[in-house]
Amino acid sequence: MxxxxxxxxxxxxxxxxxxxxxxxxxxxxxxxxxxxxxxxxxxxxxxxxxxxxxxxxxxxxxxxxxxxxxxxxxxxxxxxxxxxxxxxxxxxxxxxxxxxxxxxxxxxxxxxxxxxxxxxxxxxxxxxxxxxxxxxxxxxxxxxxxxxxxxxxxxxxxYESNQRMGFFTHELRNLLGTVSLAFSAAKAGNLSLNGATGLILERNIWALEKLIASSLEDVRTSAENNMVFDSFSLADFINEIYAAAALSIGPHGGNFKAPQVDPDLAISGNRNLLMAAVANLLQNAFKFTQPHTEVFFTAYAAGDRILIDIKDHCGGLGIGVAENMFLPFSQAGENRTGIGLGLTIAKQSISANGGTLTVQNLPSVGCVFTISLPRYALTN
CATH class of the missing domain: 1.10.490 (Globin-like)
Known part of the structure; x- marks a missing residue:
């Protein structure tokens, strides 16, 4: 049975x-x-x-x-x-x-x-x-x-698509902001476009055109594999960034001095990516530093590395903020006018160029962002 x-x-x-x-x-x-x-x-x-x-x-x-x-x-x-x-x-x-x-x-x-x-x-x-x-x-x-x-x-x-679009929008806004400031400065001072302000305007318009062209071809997703690395003067690089960044410090009422950089120092990488990374860090410093304080900007050699320091006077970071501030869409301060991608873009761009980006918290004072890049000899 x-x-x-x-x-x-x-x-x-x-x-x-x-x-x-x-x-x-x-x-x-x-x-x-x-x-x-x-x-x-x-x-x-x-x-x-x-x-x-x-x-x-x-x-x-x-x-x-x-x-x-x-x-x-x-x-x-x-x-x-x-x-x-x-x-x-x-x-x-x-x-x-x-x-x-x-x-x-x-x-x-x-x-x-x-x-x-x-x-x-x-x-x-x-x-x-x-x-x-x-x-x-x-x-x-x-x-x-x-x-x-x-x-x-x-x-x-x-999420990936949204992040790429956020990166593009963030960079577009930064470049357009510099163009607007340069144009306003030239118009208010009746300046010739053949001078330093005109050069800033021209370079940023060219950068806008290149950014838009790159996004249309979706090159950004494979940028690391296709990047062209060049050696260039650190002093020229820093001076160009300073000239553009100085236009946007005015409304904050702070001090921003031109750094003194050894003319014999050189770095190697994708100049546009590195320039955008440093510009993002400076914009972050201008955004959060307290009124009538100084944003300190310098670049120097330390052994086989080139270090670029950006120090602000934001009052210091809260507990656990430093660990998360490089995450996409992370915004720790009260000022939420951005979209929280500037530091993420900076870190990724620097990493793609063989460098590192770190932050040091100075309690009750501010924070110091340090870019570390390989040092190269300047060739003519």
Missing amino acids: AAKMHSFLSNNRDELTLRCRIKVGQRSGRSATEKQLQDGIPLFLEQLIRTLEIEQTSDPLNSRLISGPAGGGAALSEVSVSASQHGKDLLDLGLTVDQVVHDYGDLCQAITDLAVERDAPFQVDEFRTLNRCLDNAISDAVTEFSYQRDVRNADAQA
């Missing part, structure tokens, strides 16, 4: 669960938390037993409330809810969709192997019920796994 599958499963519940755990442990790349081992396959096994028991009663169709109907299709059941959660749990572990299928296949294989070992034949209808439960569980687990994975991929792509 054929054994009742629900009795067989109930009597051998622990053995089947153990065999599934062993199969999971032996599978390459698969890991499981204690919660999963307790609530995943064992829960499905319990639902399968209850389904088989109900199908032996006078109302066998009530078993669909537990395990769902045959033939697939969306239907709410206990199996669908727990299987969906199982699929999500596997995604959280960083596993692939085939691992979802294998988890339920492990139980089917364990039941079949143990039935053969114990010489326990089952009725055809019971095997059909087993297959229906497995099909529904796998379908719901895979569906939820795929949905959650697609949502996360979409969120990641949207």
Whole structure:
């Protein structure tokens, strides 16, 4: 006489669960938390037993409330809810969709192997019920796994796209701001465009054109691989940045002196990226330094490195601020006029040029941002 599958499963519940755990442990790349081992396959096994028991009663169709109907299709059941959660749990572990299928296949294989070992034949209808439960569980687990994975991929792509757009907008605003200041200075002072102010205006208009062209070609995502590195005078580089930055310190009422830089020093890198990085740090200093204080700007050699220091008088950083200030869209101060990308852009640009960007907190005074770049000999 054929054994009742629900009795067989109930009597051998622990053995089947153990065999599934062993199969999971032996599978390459698969890991499981204690919660999963307790609530995943064992829960499905319990639902399968209850389904088989109900199908032996006078109302066998009530078993669909537990395990769902045959033939697939969306239907709410206990199996669908727990299987969906199982699929999500596997995604959280960083596993692939085939691992979802294998988890339920492990139980089917364990039941079949143990039935053969114990010489326990089952009725055809019971095997059909087993297959229906497995099909529904796998379908719901895979569906939820795929949905959650697609949502996360979409969120990641949207964040990356939003970050790229934020970088572009931030740089565009900085360049346009310098152009506006240079134009206003030239107009107010009736200055010739052939002078220093005209040169700042020309260079920043050219930088605007290049930034827009680069964004249209989406070069920014592969900039690190395509960057052209040149050696150039550190003094000329710093003086050019100072001339442009000095235009925007006026409204803050602070002091900003031209730094004295050794004319024999040189750095190597992508000049435009490095200039934008330093400009972002200076804009950050002007934004947060207290009125009628000094923004200190200097560049010097230290062994085989070139160090560029920008010191402000913002009053110092709060606890934990320094660790997060280079994160995208991070804004720690009360002034939220920007979008929180200036420091992120600066750090990424400097890193792409083989340098580092660090910050030192001076309690009750301010902070010092230090750019460290490889030192090169100046060649004619």
